[in-house]
Amino acid sequence: MLINGNKIAGDDLFEVKNPYNGDVVDTVPIAHLQDVDLAIESAVKAKKAIAEMSAFKVSNKLYEVYEKLKENKKELAKLLTLEVGKPIKESLVELDRSIETLKLSAEEAKRIYGETVPLDAGINGKGFFAFTQKVPLGVVGAITPFNYPLNLSIHKLAPAIAAKNTVVIKPPLDAPLTIMKFAELVDEVFPAGVINTVSGYGTEVGDALVTSPDVDKISFTGSVATGLSIANRAGMKKVTLELGGNDPLVVLDDANVDEAVLGVMRGAYLNAGQVCMGVKRVIVDNSIADEFAEKLVKQTSKLKIGNPLDESTDVGPLIHESAAIMVEEAVSNAIKDGAEVLCGAQRDGTFYKPTVLDNVTSDMDLVVNETFGPIAPIIRVNSVDEAIKEANNTDYGLNAGVYTESFRNGLRCANEIEAGTVFVNKQPTFRTDNMPFGGFKNSGTGKEGIKYAVEEMTKSKLIGLNLR
Structure with missing residues (x-):
């Protein structure tokens, strides 16, 4: 762990395993309450050091980290693939996006503006x-x-630092290595304590961060259940919650079917379906559903499953076998309830074969809950009205996509679908790192995306001068 610029080993260790073959990639310490207290104390002390830095200097230092990340891109992409199991070509994309996110944060550090307030608009x-x-x-x-x-x-951490905050980060215990290596790059540039890492269990480390009176904000990405617990326990802290999604991709009767199929391919199978804004429900007009399903099966069957370090691999393993078993059970239950398997629906250890299901209904657990796996469940509808109703038939509201050649239908769906982002003729997994990102309903509260995240990392102070 990294606390106040020092590497802390700890007595208890957790083995980080490669989801592809079960090999131990490395070990990390299991933090306990005293470690979390030290990390928070370190972050509190470092507030003075970063507060004394100009916005110009903070920006330049973030640019230094940006350059360091570019230099370490290939090494960290390989480490990411080893601990997460995502194909190396997807890991390289994540590194490219991470590099861009740092650059955007360095730029935004110099754009934190207040505004004049016309007090003479009020009485006295x-x-x-x-x-x-x-x-x-x-x-x-x-x-x-x-x-x-x-x-x-x-x-989370780059906008926080851009706004002159200090950070304590708890990485996921299943995949902590890349973040912890990256934090060391940040620590080489910024004063000790500006960034701290504590690896451990959420019930101990996460809970201590959420309840500590010395932590001023929690920024969390994860499950709805944990997000609701954080919201209930955080007290007066500012909270940003990026939670689950059950994202629909709507294909209307006038859609370009080939483009819509490509959207599902990009959205349902990315990172083996382990994406909060992945395509979880494919809502297709019945008049084109047969053609759509046939083409989707044809393209899905071409995907290569295998070693994620192989550059030709399209789909790697899930994070662990229990996750693959959960997907297997969700698909099996849907089949029992009447869903038809068009391809896939097979598990091999941590791997789950990309799957297309037809005749899925909105009451099946597979689409009621967020299924984190490479599944494309087709729900058939008979009109735009029915498609919109089906898209909104969920407790989630993260992203959505609509395929149509009709300007009127596209704009109507964009206005009426209840989601933080709606793309017309693009799948809901599309994201640029400068756009506002955050959902409605149980998908969370607050926004990420650099400019918007920086806003979430600050508070407004009014200063008034009596000139009379």
Whole structure:
């Protein structure tokens, strides 16, 4: 672990295993309460050091980290593949996005603006000059998941530092290595204590961060259940919660079927389906559903499953076998309830074969709950109205995609589907790292995306001068 610029080993160790073959990649310490207390104390002390830095200097130092990450890109991409199991070509994409996220954060560090406030618009306000300042929150506790461990962590810690906060990050115990290596790069550039890492169990480490009076914000990406627990226990802290998704991809009767199939391919099987904004439900107009299903099966059958370090591999393993078993059970239950297997539906250890299911209904657990696996469940509908109703038939509201050649239908779906982002003629997994990202309903609260994340990492102070 990294605490106050020092590497801390700890007595208890956790084995990080390669999901592909079960080999131990490395070990990390299991942090306990005293470690978390030390990390928070270190972050509190470092607030003074970063507060004294100019925005210009913070920006330049983030650019230094950006350069360091570029230099270590290939090494960290390989490490990411070893601990997560995602194909190396996807890991390289995550590194590219992480590099861009750092650059965007370095730029945004110089764009934190307040505004003048016309107090004379109110009673007795004449003669005042007032303005707001954006000031850092203090200590940010970041809790991140396994599926995009580096990029999602940088989306929290880089905007936090850009806004002159300090950070304590708890990486996922299943995939902590890439983040912990990256934190060392940050520590080489910034004062000791600006970034700290504590690896351990959420019930101990995460809970200590959430309840500590010295932590000013929690930024969490993970499950709805954990997010609700954080919201209930965080007290007066500022909270950003990026939770689950049950993202629909709607294919209307006038859609370009080939493009829509490509959207499902990009959205349902990415990272073996372990993506919060992945395509979880494929809602297709019945008039084109047969053609769509046939083409989707043809393309799905071409995917190569295998060693994620092989550059030709398209789909790697799930994070561990229990995760693959959960997907297997969800598919089996859907089949028992009447879903038809068009391809896939086979598990081999941690691998689950990319699967297309037809005749899925909205009451099946497979689509009621978020299924984290490479599944494309087709739900047939008979109109735009029915498609929109089906898309909104969920407790989640993260992202959505709609394929249509009709401007009117596209705009209507974009307006009426209840999601934080709706793309027309693009799958919901599409993301640029500068866009606002965050869902509605049980998909969370707050926004990420650098400009928006920086806003979430600050608080406004009003300063008023009586000039009379």
